[in-house]
Amino acid sequence: MKLTSSVDVKVRKKALEVLRDRFKELVNQILAGENPTIVIPKRTLSNTVYDEGRKLLLLGPDTLSRSFLDVRESKKFMQTVLMASIIYNALTNDEYPTIRDLFYRGKHTIRYRGPEGKVLGENTWDSQRESDSIIRDLEVFINMLREELLILSKEKGKVVGNMRIRSGDDVIDLSKMGHGAYSIEPTPDLIEFLDVDAEYVLIVEKDAVFQQLHRAGFWRKYKALLITSAGQPDRATRRFVRRLSEELKLPIYILTDSDPYGWYIYSVFKIGSITLSYESERLATPWLRFLGVMPSDIFGDVNIKKKPYLSESERRNYIIKAKERDIKRAKELINYKWFQTSRWKAEINIFLEKEAKLEIEALTSKGLKFLMDEYIPRKIEVKDWMD
Amino acid sequence: MSVQQLERFRSLSPAEFFYRNKEIAGFSNPARALYQSIRELVENALDATDSYGILPVIKVSIDSGVIPDKPEVYLISVEDNGIGIPPDNIPQAFAQLLYSSKYVLRQTRGMFGIGVKMAVLYSQITTGKPVEVLSSTINSSRIYMFRLSIDIKSNKPVIHHKASFKKSNDWHGTIVKLFIEGDWNRAKSKVYEYFKRTAIIAPYATIILKDPTDNVVYFKRSTTLMPRPPKEVKPHPHGVDIELLKMLISNTTTTTLKEFLMEEFQGIGEVTSKTIIELLKLDPNKDPKGLSNDEIELLAKVLKEFNNFKPPRPDSLSYLGEEIIKIGLESILKPEFVAANTRKPGVYEGHAFIVEVGLAYGGNIPPSEEPLLLRFANKIPLLYDERSDVSWKVVNQNIDWSLYEVEKPAPLAVLVHICSTKIPYKGVGKESIADxxxxxxxxxxxxxEVARELKSYIVRKRKEREEVEKAVGIIKYIPDIAKSLSSIVNDVQYNSLSNELFKLVLKKFKNVKFKSVDDVVVSVE
Structure with a gap:
């Protein structure tokens, strides 16, 4: 009986090859009496550049050399090599470790004699934060994403709609998921798109709103693929969305809370995150459109002659006073290059002026029908979205 | 105790005087008296050896319970391998205070011959027992034995028993046995400290100590290097006072003032002698024994104030030298670093002096806020009144140790040895030196000087330590790296990777002395 999919077998073979080749270079350096050195692009804010043309956050040109003989880098050198060997062994043994598994598999104690002769103990790593960061280093060093190394993560993103895909060796119909939805697998690159009948994709930040729209038949009625990221999007959801956009050329809209955290979720989908900027090229969706909720949806905007979707009394009931940290975050966002369009600045300024935020749920309180049949379709129809 | 002070008590015999003032010689209570007596005997023993170029072997035993029903009486017995004392001199040497044959100066531990006689006096007063002395000089074929006490009223020796034996070997030296009322429990820590410090300052001596509990401490000789024995020199005119002048006059064989000045002092030749006599407006041929009290006083004043004498000669001083100090500190304190500095001779008030400083750091020295101060005057350890000593002031107030990279509490000991024909003691206890x-x-x-040496040592050590720390910080990762790489790249062995990585570390850190990764890494699990 064949247990694993043929797709995985192929991926494994390639990953093993890349790891062997890359680390063979280090072995050769050592055997030649040279100081073995891992050169990788720097993953720091200062080396994260916004590519205006492609509208992506990318890694800059700065590299860092992590060498064995550098006292400050020696531990990271060891950790990187250790992580590579754990992943290598998992691949050889047909396993699918999660990043948490990798943390545990690599965690052990080195006992050594200090300069005074006292025996001291040191862990290879103490927290998963540390090992996660090493995984990111390794990804940029061997130029492969963790998904290609068959490292799994918790599934968070969900999708429903009129679409059929192949996952592993099975065909899945995303329109026949009942009240549930298809959990986007951690290795979305291994998904094959078979056929699709949809006019656009709608991403909803909130899982609860996703479920309401799903059960009310939104995607059937409006020929949409409906996706939720359930908060901050994981890598798989971002990659899946990117492929929908790139391969199926579908317009992608996103609906988030009207606050700086919602806008940042949009930003991560669209141009990438700072910690993961090295994979923006594969994860970001530059053609993403921000559908709402915009501060102007709540308050209107006289400058563009836009009327609010909420009445005076609804506003009073639904809006939440912005907290200090929301204001602070908004002021940071407004300075990011990719928020410096006139429309975005205007929207953020309304927020700063009113100091008010709004959750998507407020719109369903006004009525699920309002959200489904009025707010979303009308905004798409009149092109009331932002790039 | 100066001679002037004695003058005022002329009506008392010196023995009586000292008995009434025993605290000034360090005999104020049973504990102190026991300590002081041991000291005096040991110092005489050392003077009888190292001042004559003999490597000392000193055996000390302190016994209790030697007299029935008198647990407070101890028997101190000290044996040396020194030059011995001629039998004719033994009674005076042990039982007559202020007995001294010559008024020449040379640096020895005991200067005026008071100490050991005070011990004898104290012994006979507290126990009624005579002192027993056995001695044989180097070329003598016999050993002489005396039992002596002091006639307090007349300050004359009383010989209780006298005997002599034929020597069956070439032994020479002196054995003194003294009964004394003491308090070992309270004296113990000072006595041990005294021996420890004596062993530091005289590493060329072998000293065996047996205490009343039969605990034996053996300080083994750690060098055969010895200080140069002091030469006898005549007094320098600047260091002379009226009393000394009177003694010189009464002892001189010269018959004219001019000859007296040239013969009895250092630094006075014919020209200087003439100049001084002109200043005195006296007849150069006058018999010095015929000088009046006023004339003697005038002579003392002129000798003090005249500025054209040659400085006092340091030949009379017996300093240890840097090598011996370092050996002494090393063998007793077991530090990781020692330094020593013997200064050039100096002069104060007509007395030559030499200062020697030693420093020991680290190792077995316990860290403390104040450096351990080891004070010595003419090779005698000074244990009391530390804070009023000039060395304490220098070490703890004048010097900012942080300038020398010393972080307190520090494992630091400083030795200060002052040699002089006249040590400027503060007060009568002779335990601290004046500023x-x-x-x-x-x-x-x-x-x-020694602190600078210490500083460069500390800086060098720190660098070496930092290098070791860095090397350890890398070596500890070698097993994980070698194991990981050899599991990814199949055609390379763990051992060869581990060896190559280790070689890389050694190549970078040249001062690191590890032989293999196993010297650092205990386990990886």
Whole structure:
């Protein structure tokens, strides 16, 4: 009986090859009496550049050399090599470790004699934060994403709609998921798109709103693929969305809370995150459109002659006073290059002026029908979205 | 105790005087008296050996319970392998205070011959027992034995028993046995400290100590290097006072003032002698024994004030030298670093002096806020009144140790040895040295010199340590790296990777002495 999919077998073979080749270079350096050195692009804010043309956050040109003989880098050198060997062994043994598994598999104690002769103990790593960061280093060093190394993560993103895909060796119909939805697998690159009948994709930040729209038949009625990221999007959801956009050329809209955290979720989908900027090229969706909720949806905007979707009394009931940290975050966002369009600045300024935020749920309180049949379709129809 | 002070008590015999004032010689209570007696005997023993170029072997035993029903009486017995004392001199040497044959100066531990006689006096007063002395000089074929006490009223020796034996070997030296009322429990820590410090200052001596509990401590000789024995020199005119002048006059064989000045003092030749006599407006041919009290006083004043004498000669001083100090500190304190500095001879008030400074750091020295201060005057350890000593002031007030990279509490010991024909003691206890500017200055220069050596040692050690730390910080990762790489790249062995990585570390850190990764890494699990 064949247990694993043929797709995985192929991926494994390639990953093993890349790891062997890359680390063979280090072995050769050592055997030649040279100081073995891992050169990788720097993953720091200062080396994260916004590519205006492609509208992506990318890694800059700065590299860092992590060498064995550098006292400050020696531990990271060891950790990187250790992580590579754990992943290598998992691949050889047909396993699918999660990043948490990798943390545990690599965690052990080195006992050594200090300069005074006292025996001291040191862990290879103490927290998963540390090992996660090493995984990111390794990804940029061997130029492969963790998904290609068959490292799994918790599934968070969900999708429903009129679409059929192949996952592993099975065909899945995303329109026949009942009240549930298809959990986007951690290795979305291994998904094959078979056929699709949809006019656009709608991403909803909130899982609860996703479920309401799903059960009310939104995607059937409006020929949409409906996706939720359930908060901050994981890598798989971002990659899946990117492929929908790139391969199926579908317009992608996103609906988030009207606050700086919602806008940042949009930003991560669209141009990438700072910690993961090295994979923006594969994860970001530059053609993403921000559908709402915009501060102007709540308050209107006289400058563009836009009327609010909420009445005076609804506003009073639904809006939440912005907290200090929301204001602070908004002021940071407004300075990011990719928020410096006139429309975005205007929207953020309304927020700063009113100091008010709004959750998507407020719109369903006004009525699920309002959200489904009025707010979303009308905004798409009149092109009331932002790039 | 100066001679002038004695003058005022002329009506008392010196023995009586000292008995009434026993605290000034360090016999104020049973504990102190026991300590002081041991000291006096040991110092005589050392003087009888190292002043004559003999490597000392000193055996000390302190016994209790030697007299039935008198647990407070101890028997101190000290044996040396020194030059021995001629039998004719033994009674005076042990049982007559202020007995001294010559008024020449040379640096020895005991200067006026008071100490051991005080011990004898104290012994006979507290126990009624005579002192027993056995001695044989180097070329003598016999050993002489005396049992002596002091006639307090007349300050004359009383011989209770006298005997002599034929020597069956070539032994020479002196054995003194003394009964004394003491308090070992309270004296113990000072006695041990005294021996420890004596062993530091005289590493060329072998000293065996047996205490009343039959605990034996053996300080083994750690070098055969010895200080140069002091030469006898005549007094320098600047260091002379009226009493000394009177003694010189009464002992001189010269018959004219001019000859007296040229013969009995250092630094006075024919020309200087003439000049001084002109200043005195006296007849150069006058018999010195015929000088009046006024004339003697005038002579003392002129000798003090005249400025054209040659400085006092340091030949009379017996300093240890840097090598011996370092050996002494090393063998007793077991530090990781030692330094020593012997200063050039200096002069204060007509007395030559030499300051020697030693420093020991780290190792077995316990860290403390104040450096352990080891004070010595003419090779005698000074244990009391530390805070009023000029060395304490220099070490703890004049010197800022942080300038020398010393972080307190520090495992630091500082030794200060002052040699002089006249040590400027503060007070009568002879346990601390006065702040004489010339001496303080030399101590400070000496301490700064050794402190500079310490500083460069500390800096060098720190660098080496940092290098070891760095190397350890890398070596500890070698097993994980070698194991990981050899599991990814199949055609390379763990051992060869581990060896190559280790070689890389050694190549980078040249001072690191590890032989293999196993010297650092205990386990990886």
């Amino acid at each position: 004489v500017p010339e001496i303080e200055n030399e101590i400070e220069k000496g301490v700064r």
